[in-house]
Ligand SMILES: Nc1nc2c(ncn2[C@@H]2O[C@H](COP(=O)(O)OP(=O)(O)OP(=O)(O)O)[C@@H](O)[C@H]2O)c(=O)[nH]1
């Protein structure tokens with residue numbers, strides 16, 4: 001998925017930076033523009049209408065933006081003080097596109113880890129969420145990808161991810177269960193295997209509301 005195939009050395013001194021670039025193929029813009037123009041015609045609309053004339057290119061740009069994660073530096077620092085409690089970023093806004101209906105799902109992600117030899121720049125937790133959310137997704141895979149990636153690239157003692165999201169395909173159409181939120185989780189290391197750490201993670205992630 002990313003250029004971060006090289007695992008960050010878990011030990012070592014100083015600040016480490018690893019450039020992360022989403023490696024997904026770029027959408028074919030001309031094909032996308034033509035497809036949206038066809039969609040408008042199929043919907044019985046006049047594509048020369050002043051409001052619709054530029055819609056195919058706007059929609060193409062919108063999809064390209066929604067499906068392209070921003071590149072970032074994965075910055076880590078030595079855990080000099082041996083901090084050994086959870087680091088938790090709660091309520092990270094998350095937006096993605098449902099793979100089944102191409103409609104948005106959105107909500108919040110709670111991402112935590114138990115540091116090993118290095119700690120992560122805090123903003124990077126939200127950046128890793130975006131790295132995988134800007135894709136055609138199902139919520140279960142998205143949750144696992146974030147947890148797996150952090151486990152592989154940060155080598156912490158444990159990682160936990162919870163996502164709470166509303167799927168517009170479930171609220172606007174179909175079953176029309178407006179307000180229903182789907183909750184998924186993925187755990188690694190001590191957050192999966194150690195009962196106390198696991199309970200603490202879930203208490204911090206979802207218990208405090
Ligand atoms: N597991 C999972 N299912 C999802 C996700 N997003 C959407 N879906 C579901 O994908 C399913 C597709 O089912 P289908 O029966 O083929 O589609 P449909 O006829 O449009 O289904 P309804 O939404 O029930 O009208 C639906 O139940 C959606 O709610 C997701 O992130 N994870």
Ligand SMILES: [Zn+2]
Pocket residue numbers: 098099100101102103167169170
């Ligand atoms: Zn859907």
